[in-house]
Amino acid sequence: LTDFTLGAWMTAALLDTLGAITGSDKMDAGSEAAIAAGLISTAATAAAGASDWMYLKDRRRRVGVAHALLNTLAAGLFGASLALRKSGRKSAGKAVGALAITTVGASGYLGGELAFSMRVGMNHVPENLSLPKDFVPVMAYDDLKTGELKSAKLGDVPIVLARADGRVYAMVATCSHLGGPLQNGQLEGNTVVCPWHESRFSLVDGRSLSGPSPYRQPVLEVRLHNGEIEVRKPRR
Secondary structure, three states, X not given: OHHHHHHHHHHHHHHHHHHHHHOOOOOHHHHHHHHHHHHHHHHHHHHHHHHHHOOOOHHHHHHHHHHHHHHHHHHHHHHHHHHHHHOOOHHHHXXXXXXXXXXXXXXXXXXXXXXXXXXXXXXXXXXXOOOOOOOEEEEEHHHOOOOOEEEEEEOOEEEXXXXXXXXXXXXXXXXXXXXXXXXXXEEEOOEEXXXXXXXXXXXXXXXXXXXXXXXXXXXOEEEEEOOEEEEEOOOO
């Protein structure tokens, strides 16, 4: 969504620049259409951003507010630019458009900080997980009661164990949404619900079944051996 909105407005800025270089007004219609397309898409784009922002706290939440305010200002400027162009004041409209695309640049910088530095809207399961290819014991079978969640460590990777429906399940414990501790969540059937924002994951295959997380949670292959629960990286 952001790529469409920003792409439309950058297209308008490019067409305005080419028109200024060539001294031609043949690209004005295309520029106006691109601005309009970007404005039409802003509601959906803002809604998607708000769905991420509503779960944020502290500095990430404040940066999100600044990002949203700059986007709102940019949309208002592009709306004014389009209105000026339609009224025949094309030079003024293009000047306002230049200010609008500059505002978009500032907003885009904050958007990059949110996405890549603060990992908003990104998978929070640690990257490059070092999981064993062979079975490793992590807990005695008798220490895991039916209907409960327990935490364990697989090297440096925190995992959560569950015993339900006559089976033992194992899953990486860092919630893919915003990093919540799944071992502190709720076991419901063969699903686990994150205690932070109520993302629900299938313990069978890690699928996100409900809640804000769109990402699959890594699961582990489990076996019982000599009274121990052993896990390894799935072979698939």
